[in-house]
Amino acid sequence: MDLADTFGRVATDLRVSLTDRCNLRCTYCMPAEGLPWLPSERMLTDDEIVRLVGVAVRLLGVTEVRLTGGEPTLRPGLADLVGRIAALRPRPKLSLTTNGLSLARLAAPLRAAGLDRVNVSLDTLDPVRFAQITRRDRLGDVLAGLRAAAASGLAPVKVNSVLLRGVNDDEAPSLLRWSLAEGYELRFIEQMPLDAQHGWRRSTMVTAGETLAALGAAVTLRPLPGRGSAPAELFEVDGGPGRVGVIGSVSAPFCAACDRVRLTADGQVRNCLFAREESDLRTALRAGADDEQLAQLWQAAVRGKHAGHGIDEVAFRQPDRPMSAIGG
Numbered sequence: 001m002d003l004a005d006t007f008g009r010v011a012t013d014l015r016v017s018l019t020d021r022c023n024l025r026c027t028y029c030m031p032a033e034g035l036p037w038l039p040s041e042r043m044l045t046d047d048e049i050v051r052l053v054g055v056a057v058r059l060l061g062v063t064e065v066r067l068t069g070g071e072p073t074l075r076p077g078l079a080d081l082v083g084r085i086a087a088l089r090p091r092p093k094l095s096l097t098t099n100g101l102s103l104a105r106l107a108a109p110l111r112a113a114g115l116d117r118v119n120v121s122l123d124t125l126d127p128v129r130f131a132q133i134t135r136r137d138r139l140g141d142v143l144a145g146l147r148a149a150a151a152s153g154l155a156p157v158k159v160n161s162v163l164l165r166g167v168n169d170d171e172a173p174s175l176l177r178w179s180l181a182e183g184y185e186l187r188f189i190e191q192m193p194l195d196a197q198h199g200w201r202r203s204t205m206v207t208a209g210e211t212l213a214a215l216g217a218a219v220t221l222r223p224l225p226g227r228g229s230a231p232a233e234l235f236e237v238d239g240g241p242g243r244v245g246v247i248g249s250v251s252a253p254f255c256a257a258c259d260r261v262r263l264t265a266d267g268q269v270r271n272c273l274f275a276r277e278e279s280d281l282r283t284a285l286r287a288g289a290d291d292e293q294l295a296q297l298w299q300a301a302v303r304g305k306h307a308g309h310g311i312d313e314v315a316f317r318q319p320d321r322p323m324s325a326i327g328g
């Protein structure tokens with residue numbers, strides 16, 4: 001059994017949202033006042049998450065599990081959950097996408113529990129801009145978290161940045177130089193129409209092309225072989241070994257090579273960030289479905305995946321749930 005769709009793609013990379021809550025309020029993600037959070041009875045318990053991830057790795061060919069949110073480190077008992085997922089067989093590769101605020105405290109226990117690596121989101125190195133983008137004055141905590149991640153052996157440490165026009169779009173070269181000096185792998189990701197406030201405009205999005213031009217003015221970039229026929233996403237910097245990723249999720253979508261599937265914190269399978277449909281595994285699970293039945297529901301959910309995100313189509317409508325609830 002696998003998670004194949006009708007376009008020949010097979011999903012092997014499962015992103016599991018552990019909570020829709022967050023301790024930052026990034027302007028491109030959530031409003032200042034936060035969102036109506038999921039009620040606790042709708043959230044999957046740790047046992048339910050381990051059961052579903054177990055079905056995915058044992059019966060459905062999932063090889064990679066990424067824990068995300070909201071802010072996954074807000075979930076109580078995260079290290080235990082990581083340990084239980086790392087104990088599944090076949091053991092999936094296990095990573096965490098986090099804003100980094102709690103990593104100074106959690107990196108070592110998470111590593112000890114079996115976490116392989118982290119992606120830390122950081123859009124600026126300027127404390128004033130950090131507070132402007134995230135609405136919290138916590139840059140120092142993120143930087144300490146990154147150092148703790150590297151020191152505890154989580155490798156590679158990846159940094160994800162979103163550039164915002166007129167806010168931090170002059171920082172591409174400085175973020176890159178800093179990442180190379182610290183030994184982090186930096187990737188720029190285009191801003192996507194997934195914010196709860198529906199404030200995204202294509203005209204204000206900083207494109208991958210613009211980011212590459214800004215980087216190219218400061219360093220020498222050489223494209224490295226990318227995913228299949230997709231445009232180059234990964235570049236060697238100044239002859240190597242440093243590298244940088246520039247991901248044009250909107251302007252150069254990689255949908256044709258997509259191998260991702262998502263499980264929300266309330267137990268819904270989403271076959272795409274931009275899907276407008278979800279498949280409810282939580283209800284089936286709580287009604288007593290066996291592993292085989294859960295696997296079949298999951299397969300059916302992935303089979304219906306669309307060819308692409310369709311952002312450029314006239315009929316495009318942003319999904320009802322924002323990125324923080326889907327699991328970024």
Ligand code: SAM
Nearest residue numbers: 029069070071097098099121160191192194328
């Ligand atoms: N809170 C964690 C974090 O920030 O890394 C995990 C969840 S967050 C939704 C995952 C990633 O999505 C982050 O790297 C964040 O920058 C990115 N993100 C959030 N909203 C976005 C948007 N509208 N467009 C592009 N990326 C976005």
Ligand code: SF4
Nearest residue numbers: 022024026029070099
């Ligand atoms: Fe929180 Fe991550 Fe969204 Fe920022 S991007 S508000 S850190 S969930």
